[in-house]
Amino acid sequence: MALALTYETSRTLVRMRLASFRHALRDQLRRSWIITGAFIGLVLAGGTIWLAARGEQDVLVVVLALWMLGWVVGPLFAGGGDETLKPEYFTMLPLSPRTLSSGLLVAALAGVAPVISLIALVSLVILGGQLSVVAALVAVPALLLQLFCFVLASRLAVAVYGVLLQARAGAVIAALVNAFILAFAAQGWALIAAFVSTDVQGTIAKAARFAPSGWGFTAVEAAGRGDWLQLLAALAGLAVLALVMLLVWSALLVRRTTANRAGRTPRRQLTASTAEGAAAAKELRSWTRDLLYGHRAVFAIAYGLFFCLMPLAIGLKSMLPWAGPAAVIMAGSMSCNLYGADGTALWTTVMTPGASRPDVRARQRAFLLAFGPVTLAITVVLTWWSGVASAWPLVLSVLPALLGGAAGLIVACSVYSAVPTTDAHKRSGNPLNTGENEGETMGIVYVMLIAVATSCAPALIVALYTGWWGVPVGLLSGALFWWYFGRVTARRLEQKGPELLTLLRHGRSPAEQAKKTAGLDALPKWRRTLAGFCLGFGAIPLIPQSVVPLVIKLTGSNSSKSWFLALYQEGAWQWVVIVLMGALGLSMYAFGGLTYYYARKHAPGASVAVGAA
Incomplete structure (x- = not known):
């Protein structure tokens, strides 16, 4: 039986x-x-x-x-x-x-x-x-x-x-x-x-x-x-x-x-007297009490450390100064769906007049407080340990630019490209599973990896040519990213908050799903396949064949060629290969991204939707 x-x-x-x-x-x-x-x-x-x-x-x-x-x-x-x-x-x-x-x-x-x-x-x-x-x-x-x-x-x-x-x-x-x-x-x-x-x-x-x-x-x-x-x-x-x-x-x-998953009594009540203070306290508690938030924070910091410490096995210290920036890039990509993770809890913000701006700024400040001090400490300690004096102006220019860029981009991405997930109080016994849109979330994570990394480009370029002048440029660009993207995100949340809440509560309707893919279905199959390939594998020429050799060259360490194609070249040809590989990776991402963008833009009914928006 x-x-x-x-x-x-x-x-x-x-x-x-x-x-x-x-x-x-x-x-x-x-x-x-x-x-x-x-x-x-x-x-x-x-x-x-x-x-x-x-x-x-x-x-x-x-x-x-x-x-x-x-x-x-x-x-x-x-x-x-x-x-x-x-x-x-x-x-x-x-x-x-x-x-x-x-x-x-x-x-x-x-x-x-x-x-x-x-x-x-x-x-x-x-x-x-x-x-x-x-x-x-x-x-x-x-x-x-x-x-x-x-x-x-x-x-x-x-x-x-x-x-x-x-x-x-x-x-x-x-x-x-x-x-x-x-x-x-x-x-x-x-x-x-x-x-x-x-x-x-x-x-x-x-x-x-x-x-x-x-x-x-x-x-x-x-x-x-x-x-x-x-x-x-x-x-x-x-x-x-x-x-x-x-x-x-x-x-x-x-x-x-x-298992009984009854809620626990809070250890400390919110005592803030202003809307900004309450929002900031709530966000800080999310990073310290929500296990998924804490898991992602520890993961991002540990990834940056492991990524740059592993080359020590072959005596390569030139990666050590970049552990802090690597952790910020990973933290920014992992935090790309903050509002999507809120789910229906977003209604408390939508239903409170004037709450959009304090809430956006609170999320930005909480991110900076969660990752700023620790990544700065990691950067200072590991740069000193590496003994690479030329890395100081580079990493101290790049780090504030990345922190400000990530703090601005995460809120903008989570509002403009929110992905519906399972509400926190409805999570299953498998906390890793956050809904049916994992593929879409991972796609945004990959895009955010590139977006956050490129936010430090002005500071890095200035630091390469002028040294310590890159530090004020990094501070200024980080502040501008933080201010501008926070401003446009707060405005967007104020205007489109009800629509965002509907999306997070009910997900996309079958008609919206069909409209989302209608433009892609109209494209030739070879172009859809090529666009997916470019988005999936563009990181290979861009990161390990361009960015990493660039870092090795800038820090003056060529002790290990490994699988970095540029390091097998002689003289100026190394820079030529680095630039070509970087251009190839960015071109792959540009082709894939533009293909999807124009497919959605020219999909049936897209013009109507844009006009309604």
């Missing part, structure tokens, strides 16, 4: 998951994200199979470990993963935790990512075929068990992460882990180079074999050499690990769907 109920539950949930996937494909933006992700995944899966065909066993087992790592950490950067079917939806049904978790697990397998991972794990079959017929046969159950472990590890990581985010210390730990992983994705070359230079490749491969991601690989190898005891131990280990993760996940689902 229990097995029959589990089967029917799984079947129903799979049908619901597939129906939701078909619905997602109707949205042009989400379809673009899915197609791009699937293409990249297929390329990586093909590379994994190619390694198996070449017999690169040590490299293959490390790559399989990276696949499992991607399953674990990927959802942490994608709004908690795909939770189309939230456990909270089924709390009123007479289903046991194990039945529900088993059904959700089977439903999770009905997606693009599991299919791509399954293709990558075919490398085990290819490896087994090179060893023996028995090894090829053993590879089939091994890859299926390995896939189950991948998906379960992902679900369990999200569940554990959700538990951590419900406690202040846990939110800090989760932010540190996230920041290290993302920084490693960008600067991990330094750690890898340090490992390679110490001849530990074999040690890494051996460790990957002992990790759960290598147990299927170990089973195939054992079958190839006739070691039946190790074969059985590896397969049994995968089965037991999958069962244990399923049981733990079931227990966490029970905690998630039954």
